[in-house]
Amino acid sequence: MKILRTVFKVFMIVVLPASIMLTACKKDSNSSSNNTNNNSSAAGMSANGAASDNAYDDALAVALQVSSDSSTVLTGYTSKKSGTTTLGTTTNGAGSYYCASVTLSGHTFPITVTVDFGTGCVSADGITRSGSITYVFSGRLSTPGTTISATFTNYVVNGYHLGGTYSITNTSTGSTLSLKTDVTNGTITYPNDTSYSFSGTKTTTLVSGTPGDLSSYIFNVTGSYNITNSVGESLSASVTTPLVRVLTCRYVTAGVIAFTYTKGSVHIQGTLDYGNQTCDNNATITIGSNTYNVTLP
Numbered sequence: 001m002k003i004l005r006t007v008f009k010v011f012m013i014v015v016l017p018a019s020i021m022l023t024a025c026k027k028d029s030n031s032s033s034n035n036t037n038n039n040s041s042a043a044g045m046s047a048n049g050a051a052s053d054n055a056y057d058d059a060l061a062v063a064l065q066v067s068s069d070s071s072t073v074l075t076g077y078t079s080k081k082s083g084t085t086t087l088g089t090t091t092n093g094a095g096s097y098y099c100a101s102v103t104l105s106g107h108t109f110p111i112t113v114t115v116d117f118g119t120g121c122v123s124a125d126g127i128t129r130s131g132s133i134t135y136v137f138s139g140r141l142s143t144p145g146t147t148i149s150a151t152f153t154n155y156v157v158n159g160y161h162l163g164g165t166y167s168i169t170n171t172s173t174g175s176t177l178s179l180k181t182d183v184t185n186g187t188i189t190y191p192n193d194t195s196y197s198f199s200g201t202k203t204t205t206l207v208s209g210t211p212g213d214l215s216s217y218i219f220n221v222t223g224s225y226n227i228t229n230s231v232g233e234s235l236s237a238s239v240t241t242p243l244v245r246v247l248t249c250r251y252v253t254a255g256v257i258a259f260t261y262t263k264g265s266v267h268i269q270g271t272l273d274y275g276n277q278t279c280d281n282n283a284t285i286t287i288g289s290n291t292y293n294v295t296l297p
Contacts, residue, residue: 046257100117116131134153220242253278
């Protein structure tokens with residue numbers, strides 16, 4: 001339970017970028033304008049891919065809150081009987097982060113849980129959500145082997161409209177907590193109405209921490225994702241150095257994502273680097289000799 005609560009807190013503080021600023025801080029003087037434009041497009045797609053990945057992470061954050069909330073008791077040895085409750089009243093110190101109504105169907109697993117944010121509300125951590133997510137829990141999230149499937153109904157998080165199928169699997173072995181997430185046939189529409197197709201698989205693993213000292217917990221995130229848009233651009237990204245999240249920082253503090261941008265016959269490779277464990281909202285995209293500063297709001 002302590003580990004699950006810590007995972008929940010970490011995901012609660014993930015920032016969902018509503019916009020991303022790209023600043024080119026170095027240009028190759030020998031590059032043609034076409035190459036420069038292609039590199040800028042690749043950098044933009046890399047940033048959009050990271051934003052999309054973070055938006056889908058919100059579905060995991062909501063599932064963790066549902067599981068740990070005292071009014072649903074999905075992490076305990078029993079589950080609440082069918083009914084409707086208000087999500088956010090907790091006994092584990094997580095606080096009232098959400099502003100949703102939660103409906104449970106059934107009192108034995110599998111249990112269907114619908115989290116409904118209505119026409120829109122802002123949670124205590126500043127995230128705006130509307131619409132609903134429906135989860136089907138095969139068992140307690142804290143139990144190895146449990147699977148959770150999620151579907152979206154007009155679900156929008158911080159302006160990002162999500163679609164597709166989302167699933168969570170507890171892949172823990174021994175005393176090591178591990179949660180795998182999958183997005184299949186994902187669709188995401190940005191606040192400016194730009195649409196993308198998205199898919200990805202990630203694994204979040206607890207790697208260190210002193211029992212009783214929640215601030216010492218460190219998590220590694222690995223995996224990959226793909227994003228495409230309607231004008232023929234696509235990007236494949238993979239974590240090459242595990243992304244690091246710590247409880248005391250709201251941002252990814254370290255880690256590297258390698259990507260390949262494709263449009264027609266153009267193929268561009270690059271990296272997105274979150275830095276070396278400094279707690280800030282800056283990252284760097286590198287393509288050849290070009291670097292772009294990425295600022296997350």
